Amino acid sequence: IQVTQSPSSLSASVGDRIIISCRASQRISTYLNWYQQKSGRAPKLLIYAASTLKGGVPLRFSASGSGTDFTLTINSLQPEDFATYYCQQSYSQPYTFGQGTKLEIK
Amino acid sequence: QVQLVESGGGLVKPGTSLRLSCAASGFTFSDYYMTWVRQAPGKGLEWVSYISSVDGTTAYADSVKGRFTISRDDVNNSLYLQMNDLRAEDTAVYYCARDDSRAVAAYDFWGQGILVTVSS
Numbered sequence: 001i002q003v004t005q006s007p008s009s010l011s012a013s014v015g016d017r018i019i020i021s022c023r024a025s026q027r028i029s030t031y032l033n034w035y036q037q038k039s040g041r042a043p044k045l046l047i048y049a050a051s052t053l054k055g056g057v058p059l060r061f062s063a064s065g066s067g068t069d070f071t072l073t074i075n076s077l078q079p080e081d082f083a084t085y086y087c088q089q090s091y092s093q094p095y096t097f098g099q100g101t102k103l104e105i106k
Numbered sequence: 107q108v109q110l111v112e113s114g115g116g117l118v119k120p121g122t123s124l125r126l127s128c129a130a131s132g133f134t135f136s137d138y139y140m141t142w143v144r145q146a147p148g149k150g151l152e153w154v155s156y157i158s159s160v161d162g163t164t165a166y167a168d169s170v171k172g173r174f175t176i177s178r179d180d181v182n183n184s185l186y187l188q189m190n191d192l193r194a195e196d197t198a199v200y201y202c203a204r205d206d207s208r209a210v211a212a213y214d215f216w217g218q219g220i221l222v223t224v225s226s
Contacts, residue, residue: 031210031211033211035151042201042216042217043143043151043216044216045213045214048208048212049209052208052209054206086151088151088211088212090209090212091210093156094153094165094166094167095156095211096153097150097151098150099150
């Protein structure tokens with residue numbers, strides 16, 4: 001299963017709302033996870049099962065979708081949110097990741 | 107607290123072998139599926155392999171199948187990745203990760219990563 005994110009990169013300002021999209025090459029129900037990775041650090045799980053926020057993740061993060069189309073939304077961007085975001089399908093092996101979306105400060 | 111610490115990386119020549127280890131603490135290791143994910147320099151994440159906590163079932167990415175072997179030692183709370191016939195394209199930071207028990211293949215804790223460089 002191929003997973004395609006868009007955009008590949010995004011410039012935004014503190015306080016903005018941004019949306020990242022993820023599309024799977026076949027239907028995957030809600031088997032979709034989102035991760036945040038900061039430079040030189042391990043990824044962090046933000047959201048699993050398409051829309052369930054992991055405990056401790058700020059409520060400005062939300063996600064939705066099912067089937068083939070998914071979105072990650074970050075409301076009111078904070079300085080610590082500038083990072084690379086990956087989606088990952090967990091429907092079937094190999095559990096492929098999207099290519100990543102780099103979120104940069106405008 | 108949950109900790110995963112990888113070791114065993116380094117610079118090796120093509121065609122040689124390397125064994126990565128991941129020491130787990132802060133949770134009941136034997137209850138969790140475990141996974142290896144890698145990231146080539148400047149690139150995205152690539153799922154490599156997983157091992158079940160129930161029956162030892164394993165799975166591999168096509169890119170490593172037949173060359174890499176994942177294993178676990180539930181007595182010593184350790185995860186391993188035996189990598190044989192290494193290639194330049196295996197150069198990456200390798201992360202061990204714990205599968206979140208609430209969701210399929212969602213990785214809720216990660217190690218800091220260990221660099222493997224394959225070069226002549």
